[in-house]
Amino acid sequence: MIHIVFNESEIELMQKVIELDESLSGEVIQIKDDFAVGPIMGIDTEEGWQSRLDWIRSMLQYSPYKEELAGSFDDRESVKQLRGKLEANESEQVWIWMAQNQHDVCGYYWLMSQLKEYQGRIMVLYLNNLPFINEKGQLFYPSWLSEIQPKEFLKAKKLSRPITSSEFEVDPDEWKKLCEENAMVRILEGGKKIGNRDETFYDAEIIRNLTKEWQKASRVFSNILNRMKVKTGDVFLMWRMRELINSGKVEAMGEMNKAWKDVDLRVHADENQLAN
Numbered sequence: 001m002i003h004i005v006f007n008e009s010e011i012e013l014m015q016k017v018i019e020l021d022e023s024l025s026g027e028v029i030q031i032k033d034d035f036a037v038g039p040i041m042g043i044d045t046e047e048g049w050q051s052r053l054d055w056i057r058s059m060l061q062y063s064p065y066k067e068e069l070a071g072s073f074d075d076r077e078s079v080k081q082l083r084g085k086l087e088a089n090e091s092e093q094v095w096i097w098m099a100q101n102q103h104d105v106c107g108y109y110w111l112m113s114q115l116k117e118y119q120g121r122i123m124v125l126y127l128n129n130l131p132f133i134n135e136k137g138q139l140f141y142p143s144w145l146s147e148i149q150p151k152e153f154l155k156a157k158k159l160s161r162p163i164t165s166s167e168f169e170v171d172p173d174e175w176k177k178l179c180e181e182n183a184m185v186r187i188l189e190g191g192k193k194i195g196n197r198d199e200t201f202y203d204a205e206i207i208r209n210l211t212k213e214w215q216k217a218s219r220v221f222s223n224i225l226n227r228m229k230v231k232t233g234d235v236f237l238m239w240r241m242r243e244l245i246n247s248g249k250v251e252a253m254g255e256m257n258k259a260w261k262d263v264d265l266r267v268h269a270d271e272n273q274l275a276n
Contacts, residue, residue: 001026004096006107016150035106041182059239100128102188113172210267217263
């Protein structure tokens with residue numbers, strides 16, 4: 001059994017789940033890219049993949065992660081290794097775990113579209129619109145696997161099912177359509193339906209968390225990430241913040257080329273009013 005997750009924190013989470021239930025024992029693999037943002041046209045070609053990699057590098061340039069992360073992973077290699085394991089062991093199964101968010105669903109689309117020949121051995125556990133119990137004993141509807149307690153996964157495993165032949169026909173077509181449309185932002189509109197948005201989609205959320213008073217950039221980003229309902233990564237938000245600064249909608253004070261922790265931010269009064 002091979003478990004697929006789409007967020008780094010879920011590797012340790014799945015390992016804790018396996019400790020509770022040895023029947024789930026197996027390797028945990030993360031698909032690392034966030035296919036919910038950025039260019040994806042022709043992503044199944046070397047040219048398209050390179051175009052995406054160049055975009056990622058451009059975003060990382062002014063982030064704390066810098067250039068070293070841009071080439072630190074290749075999800076294509078992970079898929080190649082995954083296919084090799086399936087070829088070597090005909091009894092091997094892949095379990096794709098995903099929650100109700102665009103990051104997981106877009107990752108699922110990208111991955112499953114490459115695994116059709118292993119139909120019947122590719123399982124999916126989509127934990128959407130399902131109540132779970134939190135640490136306080138209250139029912140809630142998680143948007144991310146990391147919000148679920150490890151012991152709750154022991155019930156969730158019963159939801160495992162093979163990806164159907166119909167899904168192997170329809171879902172890759174949906175992914176192909178998204179690639180052709182090539183929007184900069186993709187959000188989940190319900191079920192597995194992904195909708196397109198332009199690159200400014202999160203700008204209002206950024207401005208909403210700024211004031212006319214100077215604030216440390218680190219505090220601003222922390223507030224945005226904690227408060228936003230439709231989540232995205234901090235690198236994308238940093239890129240959008242820089243674009244808002246370049247357009248004059250946000251003011252910055254400090255050495256932006258060094259680190260965001262050395263920068264203070266504030267918004268122009270007119271922009272603040274538009275966001276409210």
